[in-house]
Amino acid sequence: xxLLTQKRAPRAQKETHRIRGKVHLREYLMGWLFVGPFGIVFxxxxxxxxxxxxxxxxxxxxxxxxxxxxxxxxxxxxFTDPSFLSGVWFVFRxxxxxxxxxxVIALAMALILDxxxxxxxxxxxxxxxxxxxxxxxxxxVMWGFLYSKGFGPLTDIFGLFGATAPDFLGSNxxxxxxxxxxxxxWAGYYMIILxxxxxxxxxxxxxAARMDGAGRWQIALRIKIPLIAxxxxxxxxxxxxxxxxxxxxxxxxxxxxxxxxxxDFTPNMYAYQQAFSLANFNYGxxxxxxxxxxxxxxxxxxxxxxxxxxxFL
Amino acid sequence: xxxxxxxATVAMLAAGAGLAACSDGGGGGSDASNCTNxxxxxxxxxxxxxxxxxxxxxxxxxxxxxxDEVQVCWTxxxxxxxxxxxxxxxxxxxxxxxxxIMVEADRIPTFQIQGALVDIKQYGFDAVKANYSEGAWKDVxxxxxxxxxxxxxxxxxxxxxxxxFDKYKITPPKTWAEYEQAAQKVxxxxxxxxxxxxANVPAVLMALQIQKGATPFTFDPAQPNAIGVKLNDQASKxxxxxxxxxxxxxxxxxxxxxxxxxxxxxINGDYATYISAAWAPGYLTGAxxxxxxxxxxxxxxxxxxxxxxxxxxxxWGGSAFSVTKQxxxxxxxxxxxxxxxxxKESLTDGWTNQIIFPLNLTALKDPAFVDLxxxxxxxQQANKEVYVPAADAYQGVQxxxxxxxxxxxxxxxxxxxxxxxxxxxxxxxxxxxxVTKYAKEQGFTVQ
Numbered sequence: 086x087x088l089l090t091q092k093r094a095p096r097a098q099k100e101t102h103r104i105r106g107k108v109h110l111r112e113y114l115m116g117w118l119f120v121g122p123f124g125i126v127f128x129x130x131x132x133x134x135x136x137x138x139x140x141x142x143x144x145x146x147x148x149x150x151x152x153x154x155x156x157x158x159x160x161x162x163x164f165t166d167p168s169f170l171s172g173v174w175f176v177f178r179x180x181x182x183x184x185x186x187x188x189v190i191a192l193a194m195a196l197i198l199d200x201x202x203x204x205x206x207x208x209x210x211x212x213x214x215x216x217x218x219x220x221x222x223x224x225x226v227m228w229g230f231l232y233s234k235g236f237g238p239l240t241d242i243f244g245l246f247g248a249t250a251p252d253f254l255g256s257n258x259x260x261x262x263x264x265x266x267x268x269x270x271w272a273g274y275y276m277i278i279l280x281x282x283x284x285x286x287x288x289x290x291x292x293a294a295r296m297d298g299a300g301r302w303q304i305a306l307r308i309k310i311p312l313i314a315x316x317x318x319x320x321x322x323x324x325x326x327x328x329x330x331x332x333x334x335x336x337x338x339x340x341x342x343x344x345x346x347x348x349d350f351t352p353n354m355y356a357y358q359q360a361f362s363l364a365n366f367n368y369g370x371x372x373x374x375x376x377x378x379x380x381x382x383x384x385x386x387x388x389x390x391x392x393x394x395x396x397f398l
Numbered sequence: 399x400x401x402x403x404x405x406a407t408v409a410m411l412a413a414g415a416g417l418a419a420c421s422d423g424g425g426g427g428s429d430a431s432n433c434t435n436x437x438x439x440x441x442x443x444x445x446x447x448x449x450x451x452x453x454x455x456x457x458x459x460x461x462x463x464x465x466d467e468v469q470v471c472w473t474x475x476x477x478x479x480x481x482x483x484x485x486x487x488x489x490x491x492x493x494x495x496x497x498x499i500m501v502e503a504d505r506i507p508t509f510q511i512q513g514a515l516v517d518i519k520q521y522g523f524d525a526v527k528a529n530y531s532e533g534a535w536k537d538v539x540x541x542x543x544x545x546x547x548x549x550x551x552x553x554x555x556x557x558x559x560x561x562x563f564d565k566y567k568i569t570p571p572k573t574w575a576e577y578e579q580a581a582q583k584v585x586x587x588x589x590x591x592x593x594x595x596x597a598n599v600p601a602v603l604m605a606l607q608i609q610k611g612a613t614p615f616t617f618d619p620a621q622p623n624a625i626g627v628k629l630n631d632q633a634s635k636x637x638x639x640x641x642x643x644x645x646x647x648x649x650x651x652x653x654x655x656x657x658x659x660x661x662x663x664x665i666n667g668d669y670a671t672y673i674s675a676a677w678a679p680g681y682l683t684g685a686x687x688x689x690x691x692x693x694x695x696x697x698x699x700x701x702x703x704x705x706x707x708x709x710x711x712x713x714w715g716g717s718a719f720s721v722t723k724q725x726x727x728x729x730x731x732x733x734x735x736x737x738x739x740x741x742k743e744s745l746t747d748g749w750t751n752q753i754i755f756p757l758n759l760t761a762l763k764d765p766a767f768v769d770l771x772x773x774x775x776x777x778q779q780a781n782k783e784v785y786v787p788a789a790d791a792y793q794g795v796q797x798x799x800x801x802x803x804x805x806x807x808x809x810x811x812x813x814x815x816x817x818x819x820x821x822x823x824x825x826x827x828x829x830x831x832x833v834t835k836y837a838k839e840q841g842f843t844v845q
Contacts, residue, residue, distance in 0.1 A: 147839070147840050147841035148511055148512070148799065148800065148840040148841060148842070149622065149623050149840060149841030149842055150841040230658075233658075233659050234659070235658075235659045235662045235663050235666070235668075236658075236659075236662050256817045340654065340657060341654075341657055341658075341659060342654075344597030344598070344652065344654065344809070344812060344813030344816050344817070345813070345817075347809075347810050347813060348806055348809075348810070349810075358806070361483045361486065361487055362479065362482070362483045362486065362802055362806070363486075363802055363803055363806070364486045364487075364489065364490050364512070366490055
């Protein structure tokens with residue numbers, strides 16, 4: 086057997102090599118064929134626009150004098166621009182309040198829905214998730230009308246008790262007005278992610294915990310939450326990225342909130358204004374990239390500090 | 399294995415075809431197959447047009463019916479700022495703009511300086527020159543070149559609620575001092591707000607500043623690199639202080655205008671006056687104001703003055719049709735710009751519904767127009783009493799070539815006044831600083 090193989094080896098090896106090469110090539114091509122559609126879309130709709138925006142951000146276009154290459158001048162301007170900096174400060178403050186609030190609500194609801202199993206569980210889950218299914222624009226317009234002094238219900242409800250309704254579209258309370266809209270919209274979505282993670286926990290762990298004398302609270306705090314920590318970190322990163330790029334809700338509510346929300350309220354709105362109403366695409370791209378930098382730093386810092394707990398990402 | 403390969407290939411091709419399809423649909427504004435109106439004479443060349451007059455459909459149909467040379471393909475891409483944003487994007491992209499566009503006269507320098515508009519003097523200007531006053535042409539010209547065909551103007555007046563004025567026994571104020579006194583009187587008697595300071599209508603405040611003698615911008619087309627910016631002179635400060643004071647004392651509201659909130663307030667009788675232009679009644683009617691039991695409750699009086707011995711009349715809004723650089727056949731587009739909204743039928747519909755204050759002299763001098771008893775004002779001869787004299791006395795304004803930035807910056811400062819974080823004078827100083835800085839950044843020499 087051995088001899089035989091050895092004898093035949095040169096030819097056979099050559100042949101298998103050739104066949105294998107053919108298979109390799111074919112597999113290789115097939116691989117590209119499968120990756121191809123994604124690759125093209127990825128290049129055309131993500132990498133190319135990003136590269137173009139970066140390219141734009143290195144130029145300056147003036148009404149008088151035309152376009153000139155300025156390297157990082159736009160970035161220097163952005164990081165000394167009070168409009169951009171106050172926008173970043175706002176979304177940063179907003180994230181500090183909004184994200185913990187959303188996560189606590191989502192976590193509480195997920196734990197309750199996981200622990201309680203009655204007929205209404207599925208129904209409640211659907212109801213809590215429902216706001217996420219409503220398009221942001223419609224949600225924002227709806228809340229704008231609810232907050233409205235002229236025809237919102239708040240005025241009537243507070244009027245019953247002889248009090249003046251709080252103006253959530255005024256400059257003092259707009260922070261909380263937006264906080265409410267965002268929490269309403271996203272808490273249900275985060276709840277679903279956490280709930281799904283809870284469903285993946287092996288129930289025998291609970292049984293073991295109970296045998297060891299753990300109560301419901303202890304199971305929730307010491308078994309469930311640590312086990313879904315990766316999912317918690319995932320939604321934290323999601324919400325951090327989303328909140329720093331805050332755009333839709335303030336952009337829509339600014340038409341209802343008299344002068345409370347300026348065109349530079351958040352960095353993304355400022356980039357939009359620069360690019361699309363002042364035709365300053367160069368500076369608009371710069372702001373987008375600068376914001377991208379801020380988001381990257383925040384997310385990286387966050388992941389760095391939670392590195393022991395994450396299993397994916 | 400075979401089947402999978404076939405499937406993969408098919409999927410790949412489908413994705414490719416999808417991408418190809420994407421790149422197909424990007425025709426944008428110059429695509430004539432996407433009109434809001436229906437073109438019946440399909441074999442004629444079509445000119446694309448953007449506009450937002452409330453009776454645009456009728457105007458376009460009239461033009462198309464009467465014309466055997468060219469047809470208009472109209473799209474309403476939004477009112478004012480929304481349209482300008484889209485046009486601005488199309489200018490920057492170099493594609494996607496319509497052939498003809500409705501613009502307010504104060505925006506013409508902004509688009510002209512970017513080379514986005516066509517000088518239409520060479521395309522039959524002499525034939526229509528006599529149809530408009532010199533002042534009307536001046537507002538749409540930069541230097542000797544003409545960049546638009548005027549349609550309507552916005553002579554300003556004080557619209558007020560007769561029922562509220564009667565109830566609190568006040569007569570229309572003739573000066574701004576009287577305006578404040580009347581406002582105080584109504585407030586003391588527990589009445590509604592007297593007016594509104596809207597952050598989103600900075601053009602009104604600009605007009606009121608000009609009324610007091612401000613000249614925000616001086617600009618000589620022969621020297622396009624230099625511009626004079628004077629936004630914090632005493633007149634400008636006085637007007638902002640005045641309105642800031644009214645808001646602080648709770649005499650006027652601070653609601654953004656043209657919003658559902660504001661309109662519901664107007665319908666509700668929350669505002670005794672509305673400082674606005676001649677085209678306002680049409681927009682208010684369209685939004686449901688002055689209907690049903692409110693019919694005829696409104697009236698109009700001349701704009702209050704600072705110095706009644708030397709009255710100054712000002713203008714808010716008013717639009718023109720311009721031909722864009724992206725028009726493939728500028729001559730054909732100019733025909734549309736000259737002819738659209740210039741026929742008697744359209745003009746009559748416009749002024750009877752108070753949608754436009756016509757600048758076309760055939761309408762402006764028409765006794766039927768001048769003597770019209772306006773239904774919105776309960777039969778008051780508003781044109782004769784208020785708007786025509788205001789339009790006749792209007793002297794024209796020099797607008798900035800960066801109008802969008804100026805108005806955005808002004809809106810920001812007015813918001814600050816409303817919040818109470820700055821006084822009117824401080825806001826004027828900040829505005830001056832902000833706009834000067836921008837002008838310098840844009841390469842202008844600021845004087």
